[in-house]
Amino acid sequence: MPRSVAPVVAVVVTLSVGGMGVAQGSSHPSDPANAAKSKKKSHPFNADWMTGPQDVIGEGERGSDVEGTDEAKLRGLPFAKKALLDELSKLNYNRSGEIPRMDYSGTYHVSFDADVYNRGKFIGTFSGFYDYSVDSEGNPTAAPTGRITGGTRAFKGATGSFTVLDLHYTSNDPAKQAGRWKGSIRY
Numbered sequence: 001m002p003r004s005v006a007p008v009v010a011v012v013v014t015l016s017v018g019g020m021g022v023a024q025g026s027s028h029p030s031d032p033a034n035a036a037k038s039k040k041k042s043h044p045f046n047a048d049w050m051t052g053p054q055d056v057i058g059e060g061e062r063g064s065d066v067e068g069t070d071e072a073k074l075r076g077l078p079f080a081k082k083a084l085l086d087e088l089s090k091l092n093y094n095r096s097g098e099i100p101r102m103d104y105s106g107t108y109h110v111s112f113d114a115d116v117y118n119r120g121k122f123i124g125t126f127s128g129f130y131d132y133s134v135d136s137e138g139n140p141t142a143a144p145t146g147r148i149t150g151g152t153r154a155f156k157g158a159t160g161s162f163t164v165l166d167l168h169y170t171s172n173d174p175a176k177q178a179g180r181w182k183g184s185i186r187y
Contacts, residue, residue, distance in 0.1 A: 020081045044149075045162050045183045047076030051087065053174035055110065064090035065106070070176075072112070078185060080118040083126075104138035107131065124153030126185070130164060140167050148185050160185035 024145030051072040058067040074083040093106040111129040130146030145165040162183030168174045
């Protein structure tokens with residue numbers, strides 16, 4: 001009896017050690033991209049937004065009827081202090097060749113790059129875009145929706161989505177807009 005137990009124990013020990021060796025040998029080295037993804041956390045995005053004066057920089061160029069720029073500010077979550085945005089807007093009218101213009105309906109695509117500061121110190125950037133349509137008088141038909149598509153430093157690899165609530169003009173000459181960006185951002 002002792003002789004038959006010894007080979008069984010030897011086989012079990014061999015399989016255990018061999019199985020561990022196979023498991024250890026087949027493990028993959030940790031992927032830095034997957035490690036970075038696992039460290040990202042979702043943060044509420046709830047910030048007041050206000051543009052500076054909006055400047056027209058082109059008409060009928062680069063695939064849009066009107067192209068403009070402005071500098072905007074975001075104050076609120078998840079930023080400790082503020083984010084300063086450089087925005088580039090492209091407007092395409094539904095009736096692009098109309099002169100004089102009687103119908104202002106169309107679609108806006110606004111891309112942005114944001115520099116984020118905390119107590120005066122630069123901590124990173126994020127970028128993205130938002131889109132919306134306007135009626136024949138140039139008023140939004142629905143709340144603009146946007147996406148966060150990337151970032152650097154503290155916001156490296158940022159992603160997210162948001163809605164611009166209560167979009168309105170605070171001034172018409174020069175044109176300035178305001179509202180509240182609400183959604184989530186992951187970084």
